[in-house]
Amino acid sequence: MSNMRTVGTAARLASKRPFRVSIEGNIGSGKSTCIKFFEKFRNVEAHPEPLKEWRNVAGHNLLGLVYSEVNTWTFPFQHYVHLSRLKIQTSPPSHADITVKMFERSVQNSRHCFVENAKKQHYLQDPEYEVLMSWYDYTEKNLDIALDLIVYLRTTPQVVWERVMKRGRAEESEVPLAYLQEVHDSYENWLSAPDVGCEVLTIDADKNLDAVVEDLERYSYKILGGNHTN
Numbered sequence: 001m002s003n004m005r006t007v008g009t010a011a012r013l014a015s016k017r018p019f020r021v022s023i024e025g026n027i028g029s030g031k032s033t034c035i036k037f038f039e040k041f042r043n044v045e046a047h048p049e050p051l052k053e054w055r056n057v058a059g060h061n062l063l064g065l066v067y068s069e070v071n072t073w074t075f076p077f078q079h080y081v082h083l084s085r086l087k088i089q090t091s092p093p094s095h096a097d098i099t100v101k102m103f104e105r106s107v108q109n110s111r112h113c114f115v116e117n118a119k120k121q122h123y124l125q126d127p128e129y130e131v132l133m134s135w136y137d138y139t140e141k142n143l144d145i146a147l148d149l150i151v152y153l154r155t156t157p158q159v160v161w162e163r164v165m166k167r168g169r170a171e172e173s174e175v176p177l178a179y180l181q182e183v184h185d186s187y188e189n190w191l192s193a194p195d196v197g198c199e200v201l202t203i204d205a206d207k208n209l210d211a212v213v214e215d216l217e218r219y220s221y222k223i224l225g226g227n228h229t230n
C-alpha cells in the first residue's frame, strides 16, 4: 500500500494535480450531505454523483433500468458509470486555486465494490465481468486516477435502508435490505484490505446528522489534504 501511495503522491506532485478525495459509503450513507459540507471551501472542487446523466442517456433512464432488470442492465450501466466517473476523476481543476478535488464515489469503487458484487451475485455473466476488468486494467495503467484519501462513511444496512425508503428516490423504491447488505459487505471487503492504495478515514455515519457533521469538522484539515505535502 505504501508503494501505491508513493506512486499516487509522486504523480500528484509531478503534475501538481489537486489532492483527490473520494467520499465512499453505502446508498443513503450521507455522501451527498458530506459533499455539500465541503462545497463551501473556495479551494475545493466537489462533484456529486452524476445521477442526472445516468437518468438520461439519450433519453434512457439507465439507473431505473438497472434496478428494474438487474441482469439485463448491469453490464451497460457499469460501462456508463465508468465513463462518467472517469470524466470526473481525470478532468483538470476548474480554476487555478483549486487544491482539493472531491467526488462522490470513484472508478476504484465501481471496480472493487459494485462490479465485484455484481459478479458475486451473477448480475454479470463472466465474459461481461472480464470485459469490464479489461477496461479497469487499461484505465489504471494508462491514466492517473490515483486517490489520495478515501473518506468512508460507514453505516449499517438497516440504518441506510430506512433512510433510502424515507428519501424516496423513484428508482430505489423497491430496493430490498438484502441489496444494501450486499453493497455494505462489498465496501467492507474493499476498504478493509491492506492494499487499498491510499489512506482510508472511516467515519461512523450511523450517527445523527449533527454528530457526523461534527466529525467532518473535526477531520476537515485531514480531508482537505492538510497532512500531505502539496
Ligand SMILES: Nc1ncnc2c1ncn2[C@@H]1O[C@H](COP(=O)(O)OP(=O)(O)OP(=O)(O)O)[C@@H](O)[C@H]1O
Pocket: 025, 026, 027, 028, 029, 030, 031, 032, 033, 034, 049, 163, 164, 166, 167, 205, 206, 207, 208, 209, 210, 212
Ligand atoms: N447522519 C444522518 N442521519 C440521518 N439522516 C441522514 C444522515 N445523513 C444523511 N441523511 C439523510 O439520508 C438520506 C441519504 O443521504 P444522502 O443523499 O447524503 O446519501 P448518499 O450517500 O448521497 O446516498 P446515495 O448513495 O444514494 O447518493 C437523505 O435524505 C439525507 O437527508
Ligand SMILES: Nc1nc(=O)c2ncn([C@H]3C[C@H](O)[C@@H](CO)O3)c2[nH]1
Pocket: 027, 049, 051, 063, 066, 077, 078, 081, 105, 109, 110, 114, 115, 172
Ligand atoms: N449497480 C450500481 N453500480 C454502480 O457502480 C453504482 N454507483 C452508484 N449506484 C447507484 C446507487 C444508488 O441507487 C444511486 C446513487 O448512488 O446509484 C450504482 N449502482
